[in-house]
Amino acid sequence: MQKKYKILIIDDSEEILNTYKKFFTKKNYSVATASNGLDGLKILQTEPSDFDLIITDIVMPNISGVGIISIVKKKFPEILIIAITGWGEHPEMLASEAAADLVLEKPIDLMELDKRIIDLIQSKTN
Amino acid sequence: MQNGPPIIGVSPAIVRVSDLINHVADTGLNIVISGETGVGKEVIAQNLYQKSPRKGKPFVKVNCAALPEGLLESELYGYERGAFTGAEQKKRGKFELANGGVLFLDEIGDMPILLQSKLLHVLQSGEFAPLGSEKEFKTDTWLIAATNHNLEDEIKKQKFREDLYYRLNIIKIYIPPLRERTEDIPHLINYYSQLYTSQFNNRSILQPSSRILQKLSEYYWPGNVRELQNVLKRVLVLGSWDDIIDGFDYGYGSSNDVRQKSEQVQTQIPSSNNSIFKNGQAPDLESFSLKEIKKNALDKVEKEAISYILEKTGWNRSRASKILKISYKTLLYKISELGILPPTT
Numbered sequence: 001m002q003k004k005y006k007i008l009i010i011d012d013s014e015e016i017l018n019t020y021k022k023f024f025t026k027k028n029y030s031v032a033t034a035s036n037g038l039d040g041l042k043i044l045q046t047e048p049s050d051f052d053l054i055i056t057d058i059v060m061p062n063i064s065g066v067g068i069i070s071i072v073k074k075k076f077p078e079i080l081i082i083a084i085t086g087w088g089e090h091p092e093m094l095a096s097e098a099a100a101d102l103v104l105e106k107p108i109d110l111m112e113l114d115k116r117i118i119d120l121i122q123s124k125t126n
Numbered sequence: 127m128q129n130g131p132p133i134i135g136v137s138p139a140i141v142r143v144s145d146l147i148n149h150v151a152d153t154g155l156n157i158v159i160s161g162e163t164g165v166g167k168e169v170i171a172q173n174l175y176q177k178s179p180r181k182g183k184p185f186v187k188v189n190c191a192a193l194p195e196g197l198l199e200s201e202l203y204g205y206e207r208g209a210f211t212g213a214e215q216k217k218r219g220k221f222e223l224a225n226g227g228v229l230f231l232d233e234i235g236d237m238p239i240l241l242q243s244k245l246l247h248v249l250q251s252g253e254f255a256p257l258g259s260e261k262e263f264k265t266d267t268w269l270i271a272a273t274n275h276n277l278e279d280e281i282k283k284q285k286f287r288e289d290l291y292y293r294l295n296i297i298k299i300y301i302p303p304l305r306e307r308t309e310d311i312p313h314l315i316n317y318y319s320q321l322y323t324s325q326f327n328n329r330s331i332l333q334p335s336s337r338i339l340q341k342l343s344e345y346y347w348p349g350n351v352r353e354l355q356n357v358l359k360r361v362l363v364l365g366s367w368d369d370i371i372d373g374f375d376y377g378y379g380s381s382n383d384v385r386q387k388s389e390q391v392q393t394q395i396p397s398s399n400n401s402i403f404k405n406g407q408a409p410d411l412e413s414f415s416l417k418e419i420k421k422n423a424l425d426k427v428e429k430e431a432i433s434y435i436l437e438k439t440g441w442n443r444s445r446a447s448k449i450l451k452i453s454y455k456t457l458l459y460k461i462s463e464l465g466i467l468p469p470t471t
Binding site for chain 1: 299
């Protein structure tokens with residue numbers, strides 16, 4: 001059986017958080033959520049070594065997704081990050097510059113996202 | 127101003143801002159601090175700097191609204207000797223002076239669009255070139271910007287570059303206006319009372335009664351904490367709260383008597399043919415003054431125009447000031463002076 005991966009999802013839309021949480025919990029992930037960058041960062045600081053991967057929105061109040069990527073890559077470099085950008089927004093370049101492991105554009109196909117997550121985690125452990 | 131004042135307040139919003147500062151001060155990521163005039167954006171920038179590893183290095187401030195385009199450019203990037211007529215000496219720009227430390231760009235929303243492009247280039251490449259120089263220099267500055275504009279609106283009006291917006295807004299710190307966090311007022315009064323007491327020959331400020339505190343928390347505070355500081359200084363000099371509160375309360379406060387007073391004025395003026403005279407009554411010849419009549423007439427017209435635009439913009443004062451082609455500060459002053467009230471919702 002596959003190991004239970006732990007992921008953190010950061011997005012300022014309640015609806016998206018709920019959808020993701022439901023989906024990934026069903027897929028046997030352990031899921032934590034935060035509705036903005038600061039709260040996400042606080043979760044990471046209280047249980048830093050636990051997370052395998054973070055999925056973060058880019059445009060958010062207080063600490064943006066780009067901020068989260070930069071901080072995490074410096075402080076917790078072992079955690080993988082997928083950045084999700086809204087349609088028509090242009091900060092993808094910033095997300096790549098900040099060294100997100102993957103940048104995806106909305107709308108997101110959750111089955112596809114699940115596959116990419118497993119690919120990322122497995123290619124890292126191999 | 128190397129040692130900024132601490133962040134004072136107990137409101138959830140201010141506690142949250144302090145928390146955010148503690149989490150991002152060591153990151154060196156670009157930050158935009160937003161909020162109305164006088165809320166203390168520079169205090170936030172100073173706090174970020176004090177808590178960062180860059181403390182002790184330069185903290186350089188540039189007000190982007192205070193200088194015309196050409197001057198702002200040479201102020202930021204400097205110039206080589208002979209770069210233009212009159213450039214007899216080489217001048218170091220603020221980017222160079224802030225190297226290793228913090229560059230605080232106040233009023234970033236007022237930066238001309240051409241300079242925004244140049245700033246974007248510097249942020250992307252980490253390099254800048256003084257005017258007239260063929261060489262680019264590496265810069266290691268932590269950029270903290272502040273604005274009282276809504277930059278998203280400015281982008282829609284094509285006055286602010288979207289790509290620069292995203293590059294600056296890695297971290298956003300919003301400070302709400304004082305009227306939305308009135309629980310902070312007693313704490314601010316305490317702090318500044320002590321500070322001013324020691325500055326002004328130990329004269330002490332009368333502690334406000336609960337009635338006064340109530341009035342203070344009903345006031346609109348268009349100038350926010352800076353206005354409160356000025357009020358405290360006046361209390362210190364006059365030794366009484368009452369006179370000062372009577373001075374500012376009308377036209378802004380939300381208490382009923384104030385609103386009634388202003389409604390009276392509004393209904394009085396149009397009903398009288400001699401509306402340009404004070405109180406709608408012809409003055410006796412002793413106190414007849416053309417100057418005063420002119421001022422009354424002007425006030426009336428201005429009040430009407432400003433109220434109209436404020437209503438049209440949904441009380442977006444930043445937009446209203448643009449439409450009226452007066453500065454934001456002037457608008458706030460006029461709103462207060464003419465007793466224009468925000469809609470009651």
